[in-house]
Amino acid sequence: MNLISEVKHLIKKELLLEWRSKYTLNGVLLYVVCTVFVCFLSFVSVDKITWNALFWIIMLFASINAVSKSFLQESKGRQLYIYTIASPTALIISKTVYNVLLMLLLTVIALAFYMLVFDYVPEDLPMYLLATFLGSLSFSTIFTMISAIASKAGNGGMLMAILSFPIIIPVLVVLIKLTKNAIDGLDRSVSWDEVGILLVINILVMAVSLLLFPYLWRD
Numbered sequence: 223m224n225l226i227s228e229v230k231h232l233i234k235k236e237l238l239l240e241w242r243s244k245y246t247l248n249g250v251l252l253y254v255v256c257t258v259f260v261c262f263l264s265f266v267s268v269d270k271i272t273w274n275a276l277f278w279i280i281m282l283f284a285s286i287n288a289v290s291k292s293f294l295q296e297s298k299g300r301q302l303y304i305y306t307i308a309s310p311t312a313l314i315i316s317k318t319v320y321n322v323l324l325m326l327l328l329t330v331i332a333l334a335f336y337m338l339v340f341d342y343v344p345e346d347l348p349m350y351l352l353a354t355f356l357g358s359l360s361f362s363t364i365f366t367m368i369s370a371i372a373s374k375a376g377n378g379g380m381l382m383a384i385l386s387f388p389i390i391i392p393v394l395v396v397l398i399k400l401t402k403n404a405i406d407g408l409d410r411s412v413s414w415d416e417v418g419i420l421l422v423i424n425i426l427v428m429a430v431s432l433l434l435f436p437y438l439w440r441d
Contacts, residue, residue: 225315228308232316240324247324250288254280254332262339270342270405277336278398281357282390284328289321289365290382293373310439314431318366325358345407353400353413356420360393363424367431370438389427396420 240247257280261268268276304313333354337343344350365386372382400416 225312228312229316232308232312233320236320250284250328253287254284258336258339268340273340273342274401274405278394281329281332285325285361285365288324288328289362290369292317292321292366293369310436311432314435318363321362321366322359325362329354329358344405346404349404349410349413350401353397353404357397359424360420363427364389367427370435393423
């Protein structure tokens with residue numbers, strides 16, 4: 223019960239800080255809207271494969287901008303204060319949950335605007351929405367873990383890019399395959415393997431985060 227209480231208060235802290243500044247949300251929304259509009263102006267016509275690839279490129283960089291600041295933007299004083307009042311397990315869980323909620327909000331807005339601008343809807347929209355949900359979950363868990371590691375080293379931005387590349391590429395490959403199945407309107411039984419792979423990746427990343435973060439936080 224103590225862990226749940228700590229997680230709730232830390233999530234509330236993240237929400238209050240975001241509500242006061244709105245820096246992350248407004249910045250990423252502006253990036254998404256501008257990028258989608260530039261893509262629309264740049265391409266005379268877009269086939270469905272290109273449409274899908276563009277969407278995941280946009281969401282990849284949007285998630286990096288949104289999630290990478292989880293630990294990198296925390297000052298030394300704030301980190302020390304949190305260290306004295308909360309457990310490392312509660313901190314990593316709260317950061318991950320907050321980033322998942324943030325990415326889900328951004329993904330819904332981005333997808334709705336993207337479909338509106340390009341005037342295209344995937345054949346199997348529910349499966350595409352499931353894929354975007356799993357993609358948001360994957361980006362959130364992976365980049366939260368990498369941000370925690372990078373925050374303990376100098377030049378965290380560069381280190382985050384290096385560490386995240388080999389992890390995020392397999393996720394992107396699975397996501398693109400899953401969303402392509404949804405765009406083509408294939409039978410949903412074809413896509414369950416990719417859904418299972420994404421769920422397993424998320425479980426493994428979260429388990430590794432819970433195991434490693436207490437040692438990082440003590441440093």
